Amino acid sequence: MNTAVLRTEIRLFRREPGGIFWILLFPTLLLVILGSIPSFRRPDDSLGGLRTIDVYVPVAVLLGLIVGGLQSMPQTLTGYRERGILRRMATTPVRPAALLSAQMVVYGGAALGSALLSLAVGRLGFDVRLPEQPFGYALALVLAVLVALALGAVISALSRTTKIAGAIGSAVFFPAMFCAGVWLPVQAMPDVLARIVGCTPFGAAAQALNQAAAGHWPGWTHLGVLSVWILLLTGAAGRWFRWE
Amino acid sequence: MAPVIEVTDLRKSYGGRAAVDGVSFAVEEGEIFGILGPNGAGKTTTVECVEGLRVPDAGRVRVAGLDPVADQEQVARVLGAQLQQSELQPKLTVREALELYAAFYPRPADWRPLAERLGLTPKLDSRFARLSGGQQQRLFIALALIGDPRIVVLDELTTGLDPRARRDTWHLIEDVRTSGVTVLLVTHFMEEAQRLCDRIAVIDKGQVAALDTPTGLIRRSAGATVVSFTPSAPLAEPDLYALPALASVEHRDGRITLTGTDETVNAVISLLARHHVTAHQLRVTDATLDDAFLDLTKEEAV
Numbered sequence: 001m002n003t004a005v006l007r008t009e010i011r012l013f014r015r016e017p018g019g020i021f022w023i024l025l026f027p028t029l030l031l032v033i034l035g036s037i038p039s040f041r042r043p044d045d046s047l048g049g050l051r052t053i054d055v056y057v058p059v060a061v062l063l064g065l066i067v068g069g070l071q072s073m074p075q076t077l078t079g080y081r082e083r084g085i086l087r088r089m090a091t092t093p094v095r096p097a098a099l100l101s102a103q104m105v106v107y108g109g110a111a112l113g114s115a116l117l118s119l120a121v122g123r124l125g126f127d128v129r130l131p132e133q134p135f136g137y138a139l140a141l142v143l144a145v146l147v148a149l150a151l152g153a154v155i156s157a158l159s160r161t162t163k164i165a166g167a168i169g170s171a172v173f174f175p176a177m178f179c180a181g182v183w184l185p186v187q188a189m190p191d192v193l194a195r196i197v198g199c200t201p202f203g204a205a206a207q208a209l210n211q212a213a214a215g216h217w218p219g220w221t222h223l224g225v226l227s228v229w230i231l232l233l234t235g236a237a238g239r240w241f242r243w244e
Numbered sequence: 245m246a247p248v249i250e251v252t253d254l255r256k257s258y259g260g261r262a263a264v265d266g267v268s269f270a271v272e273e274g275e276i277f278g279i280l281g282p283n284g285a286g287k288t289t290t291v292e293c294v295e296g297l298r299v300p301d302a303g304r305v306r307v308a309g310l311d312p313v314a315d316q317e318q319v320a321r322v323l324g325a326q327l328q329q330s331e332l333q334p335k336l337t338v339r340e341a342l343e344l345y346a347a348f349y350p351r352p353a354d355w356r357p358l359a360e361r362l363g364l365t366p367k368l369d370s371r372f373a374r375l376s377g378g379q380q381q382r383l384f385i386a387l388a389l390i391g392d393p394r395i396v397v398l399d400e401l402t403t404g405l406d407p408r409a410r411r412d413t414w415h416l417i418e419d420v421r422t423s424g425v426t427v428l429l430v431t432h433f434m435e436e437a438q439r440l441c442d443r444i445a446v447i448d449k450g451q452v453a454a455l456d457t458p459t460g461l462i463r464r465s466a467g468a469t470v471v472s473f474t475p476s477a478p479l480a481e482p483d484l485y486a487l488p489a490l491a492s493v494e495h496r497d498g499r500i501t502l503t504g505t506d507e508t509v510n511a512v513i514s515l516l517a518r519h520h521v522t523a524h525q526l527r528v529t530d531a532t533l534d535d536a537f538l539d540l541t542k543e544e545a546v
Contacts, residue, residue: 004347008333008340015335084330091295091325092348092391093317 001105002098009102013110016072023068023110027060028118035126047187054129055185057122058209062144062180062202064114068107069148070155070176071169077103077156078165086243096243100153107152108145115141132215140208140218143226147201150233151176157240179203186210198222201229246309248273248395248426249294254303256289263289265450266303273394276417276427278441280434282541286450287430288328291397294428295325308394321349324393326384328400328430334373338364338383341372342390349391358386361416363409377404385413389420396420399430414440438533448541458533465536471509472501473523475516483519487511503531 013019031053034040040052047055077100080086086096122128131137155172159165177183180202186194187210197203204225208218247270256264264286271277281287292298293305296312296319305312312319332341342355359365362382367375375383381404388396401417402410417440421427431437437444438458446454446461454461462468479500484493488511491503502508509528516523 002348004344008336008344011340012333012335080333083332084327085332087297088327088330088332088387090297091320091323091327092345093320093350094348095317 001101002094005094005098006102006105009099009106013106019068019072019110023064023072023107024114024117026067027063027114028121030063031056031060031118031121032125035122041126047185050187052185053122053126054213055181055187055210057118057128058206058213059181059185060118060122061115061141061209062205063177063182064118065108065111065145065148066173066176066180066202068111068114069145069152070173073103073107073149073152074155074159074165074169075162077153078159078162081156081242081244082161084244090243104149104153108149111145111148112141129213131209131213133212133217136217137209137212140205140212140223140226143223143230144202144205144209146230147205147226147233150230150237151201153237153241154233157237157242175200176202179206181206199225201226201233204229247271248308249277249428250304250306251290251294252304254290254293254305255301256286256293256298257301262450264293264300267445267447267450267452268303269445269452269455271426271428273426274421274424275442276421276429276440278437278444279428279430279447280432280437280444280537281447281453283432285447285541287447288399290447291399291428291430295323295397296320321391322394324388324391324396326388326396326398326401328403330384331380332372332383334371336372337369338372338375339368341383342368342386345387345390351392352390353392355386355390358389362386363412378406378409381405382409382413385416393425395426395428397428397430401429401431402433402436410436434533434537444533446537446540453540461540462531462533462536465531465539468503468531468536469505469509469528470501470503470531470535471512471526471528472499473512473516473526474499476522476524477519479515479519479521483515487515499525503535 034056035053043049043051080099086099089096089099119130123130151172155165155168159168179197179200186197186203186206189197198207204222208222208226211218211222249271251270252268254264254267255262267286267290279287279290289298293300294307294312296316299313307319308322310319338359342359346352346355359368362385364379364382364386367379372380385398385401388398402413405413414436417427429440441458443455443457444461445452454464456464484500484502487502487504487508489505489507494501502512
C-alpha cells in the first residue's frame with residue numbers, strides 16, 4: 001500500500017459523479033422512496049411481523065457494495081490495464097499492485113460509507129432499529145465487502161477490455177441483486193429458494209445481516225459460505241489477473 | 245569502468261516467433277546510445293527487457309550491475325522510462341501526476357523546473373485527457389526524469405511532437421546527458437539518431453546488424469559518398485561501371501548520380517578530364533544516416 005497512490009485514487013474517485021451517485025447515494029435514495037410508501041411502514045405478517053422498510057435496510061446496505069465492487073471497480077481496473085497505466089507504474093519503484101490495493105480501499109470504503117448512510121437514514125427517517133448485534137453485523141458487513149471486491153477482481157482479471165468488463169459486470173450484477181433481495185427480500189422467499197440463494201455470496205450476506213439486525217449472532221453457515229467464496233474468488237483473481 | 249547497461253545474447257520469442265534473437269550491446273556511463281531499426285525489428289522488446297517489463301527467454305541483462313527482473317525495485321530507482329504507448333488516469337492533472345510520481349522515488353528531482361523546461365507550466369491544472377498528444381508526450385518525458393535517474397530509456401521520444409518541440413526536446417536530452425545521465429534512445433528518426441547519439445545499434449530482424457558511431461555507420465555503408473553532375477557530353481556506360489568502389493549508378497534527365505567512396509569521386513574526376521567532358525553542377529555530398537540505414541537493413545535479394 002502506497003499512501004500517495006491511495007490519496008490520488010481517492011481524489012480521482014471524487015471526480016466521478018456517476019460512481020458517487022450509484023454507490024453512495026442510490027441505495028439510500030431507494031430506501032427513501034420505498035419508505036415513503038405508507039403500506040411499507042406497517043408490519044407485514046409475511047415478513048414475520050417486520051415492516052418492508054425494515055427488511056430493505058440490509059438490502060440497501062448490500063446494494064452499494066454490489067454496485068461498487070461489480071460495476072465500478074472492474075471498469076476502473078480494466079481501464080488502467082488497457083491504458084497502460086499499470087505498465088507505466090511497473091517501471092517505477094512502486095509496484096502496480098499498489099494501484100490495485102488502493103482501488104480496493106477506495107471502493108471498499110465507499111461501500112462501507114454507503115452502508116452507514118443507509119443505516120443512518122433508516123434509523124432517523126423511518127425508525128428502523130439499528131442492528132441489535134452490532135459486532136456480528138460489522139463482521140458480516142466486512143465479509144460482504146471483501147466478497148464484492150474479490151468478485152470484482154475476478155471480473156477485472158477475466159476482462160481484456162473495459163467493454164467486456166462492463167458486460168460481465170452487468171451479467172453478474174442482476175443475479176447478485178436478486179440474491180441480495182432487491183426484488184424479493186430473502187425473508188419473503190420460499191424456503192427452497194432461500195436455501196439456494198443462501199449458497200451465493202450475497203444471499204449468504206443478506207441472511208447474515210438479517211440475523212445480526214434481529215439481535216442474533218449471524219449463523220456460522222452463512223459466515224462460512226462467505227469465507228469460502230472470498231477464498232475461492234481471491235485465488236481465482238490472483239491466478240488469472242494480467243498486468244498488461 | 246563497467247558498462248552501465250549490458251545486454252548479452254538476449255533472446256525473446258512470442259508464440260514461437262523470435263522477436264529478439266541474440267542481441268548483445270553495452271552502454272557506457274554518460275553516453276547517448278541509440279537503438280535504430282525498422283518497425284517490428286525487436287527494438288521495443290529489447291528495451292522492455294532492460295526496463296524489467298519482460299522476462300528474457302535467454303541471455304543476460306544487467307543495469308547498473310543489477311538484474312532488472314530479480315532486482316526490479318532497485319533498477320526502477322536508477323532507471324527512468326518513457327514507454328511507447330501508455331496513458332495516465334484521464335482525470336489526473338499534470339501537477340498531480342508530477343507530484344504522485346515524484347513521491348515514488350527516494351530522492352526525486354524538483355518537478356517545477358522540469359515542467360518549466362518541458363513547457364508544461366501553463367498546463368499544470370489540466371487533466372491528462374485534455375492534453376494534446378505532444379503535451380502528453382512531454383509529460384511522459386518529465387515522468388521519466390522525475391526520479392533523478394542515472395539512466396533514462398526513451399522509446400520513440402519525439403513521436404507526436406511538432407518540429408519545434410522536437411528540437412526543444414533534443415536540447416533537453418543533451419542537457420540531461422551533460423548532467424551525467426546515460427540515455428538509451430529508441431528511435432526511427434534518422435535525424436534524431438544522427439544528432440543525439442554517440443553510438444547506435446542498428447537492429448534488424450531481432451539481431452544487431454551494426455553497432456558504431458553515426459559517422460562510422462555512414463562510412464561503413466557501401467555508398468558513403470554521393471557524387472552527382474550533368475555531363476556536357478554522354479559518358480560510356482562501361483567507363484562508369486569500371487569506376488573503383490562504385491556502389492550505384494543512376495541516370496535521371498541527363499544527370500548522373502553515383503555512390504561510392506572518395507576513391508570513386510577521384511576516379512570520376514579523372515575520367516571526365518580524360519574525355520574532356522565538363523561536369524555541370526557537380527555536387528559531392530556525404531550519404532546520410534538514412535542511406536546507411538537503408539543499406540544496412542535492406543532485404544536480401546532472394
